[in-house]
Amino acid sequence: DAVLTQSPLSLAVTLGQPASISCRSSQSLVHSSGNIYLAWYHQRPGQSPRRLIYMLSYRDRGVPDRFSGSGSGTDFTLTISRVEAEDVGVFYCGQGTHWPRTFGQGTRVELK
Amino acid sequence: EVQLLESGGDSVQPGGSLRLSCATSGFTFRNLEMTWARQAPGKGLEWVSTISESGGTSHFADSVKGRFTISRDNQRSMLYLQMDSLRAEDTAIYFCVKGSAFDSWGQGTMVSVSS
Numbered sequence: 001d002a003v004l005t006q007s008p009l010s011l012a013v014t015l016g017q018p019a020s021i022s023c024r025s026s027q028s029l030v031h032s033s034g035n036i037y038l039a040w041y042h043q044r045p046g047q048s049p050r051r052l053i054y055m056l057s058y059r060d061r062g063v064p065d066r067f068s069g070s071g072s073g074t075d076f077t078l079t080i081s082r083v084e085a086e087d088v089g090v091f092y093c094g095q096g097t098h099w100p101r102t103f104g105q106g107t108r109v110e111l112k
Numbered sequence: 113e114v115q116l117l118e119s120g121g122d123s124v125q126p127g128g129s130l131r132l133s134c135a136t137s138g139f140t141f142r143n144l145e146m147t148w149a150r151q152a153p154g155k156g157l158e159w160v161s162t163i164s165e166s167g168g169t170s171h172f173a174d175s176v177k178g179r180f181t182i183s184r185d186n187q188r189s190m191l192y193l194q195m196d197s198l199r200a201e202d203t204a205i206y207f208c209v210k211g212s213a214f215d216s217w218g219q220g221t222m223v224s225v226s227s
Contacts, residue, residue: 039214043159048207048217049157060215083204092157099171101147101159 002095006104011092012112013083020105021078023093028073030097037096040069040078044089045107053078086110113215114138116208121221128198133159133220134191134208140190145212148182148193150204151220158204161193162212198225 003026013019029036040053051060053069056076066081080087088111093104120132132148148160161182165168170182181194191208205220 037213041214043157048219049214051213051215054215055214088220090156094157094159094214099215100173101162101212103157104158105160 001100002088002098002102004031004093004102004104006091006093006107008107009105010108012110013080014112015085019080019083019109021091021093021109023057023071023076023078025074025076025095027059027077027098029095030073033065036071036073038069038071038076039041039094039096040067040071041092041094041103042089043051043092044086047089049092083109083111114210116210116216116218118206118208118218118221119204121223123153123224123226124198125227126199126225128225129194129196130198130223132193132195132206132208132223134218136189136191136208136210139210142186144210146184146191147209147212147214148191149209149214149217150202150223151152151207152201152204155204160206163191195223198223200225 005024007022035075038056041049043049052063057069068079070077090106090108092106115137117135147162161172163182167184183192197209205224207220208218210216
């Protein structure tokens with residue numbers, strides 16, 4: 001299985017400051033097609049997850065451009081350029097290259 | 113607008129069965145793989161199962177293989193999850209998820225397994 005390991009698991013951020021979350025995979029997530037099926041999700045308290053980023057770096061419709069995804073075959077990063085209050089919650093990475101599909105443990109983001 | 117509405121969650125005893133349903137609208141259901149994922153109380157996300165567009169192929173997490181069955185009705189745009197031999201560790205919110213790229217999630221339905 002492709003084990004995804006996120007760090008940090010908890011992050012206290014200041015409004016307007018940048019933040020980044022790392023996701024490392026135990027296997028390369030480069031698909032035979034050449035695409036990297038790594039996505040990022042955000043779950044606010046009491047809500048269902050919402051996908052923010054897909055295929056490594058493509059933002060979903062309506063996702064603010066302060067969110068960006070980057071990385072290579074096994075190391076990935078979600079960057080928030082300027083944290084806003086609505087970003088509080090848990091962020092997960094997830095992979096769609098291999099079966100079984102897997103998620104990282106989640107990174108809880110709170111405001112300082 | 114994409115809508116995914118799960119139903120069928122309940123409290124059951126270990127060894128029992130439940131059938132979850134997901135009513136969908138706002139997209140061409142028959143053209144997409146569909147997925148069930150779950151989240152145990154206070155825990156992270158776990159993929160459960162994905163079914164192909166036609167329903168002819170499905171994948172399952174090892175934790176549910178042999179106990180859960182996924183199916184779909186493309187005429188009615190409905191997704192199902194038959195859960196048998198339920199265990200305490202199956203207690204979770206179950207989400208219906210659009211596609212195999214998890215691009216839209218329903219609000220979830222709660223399944224509680226306890227004696």
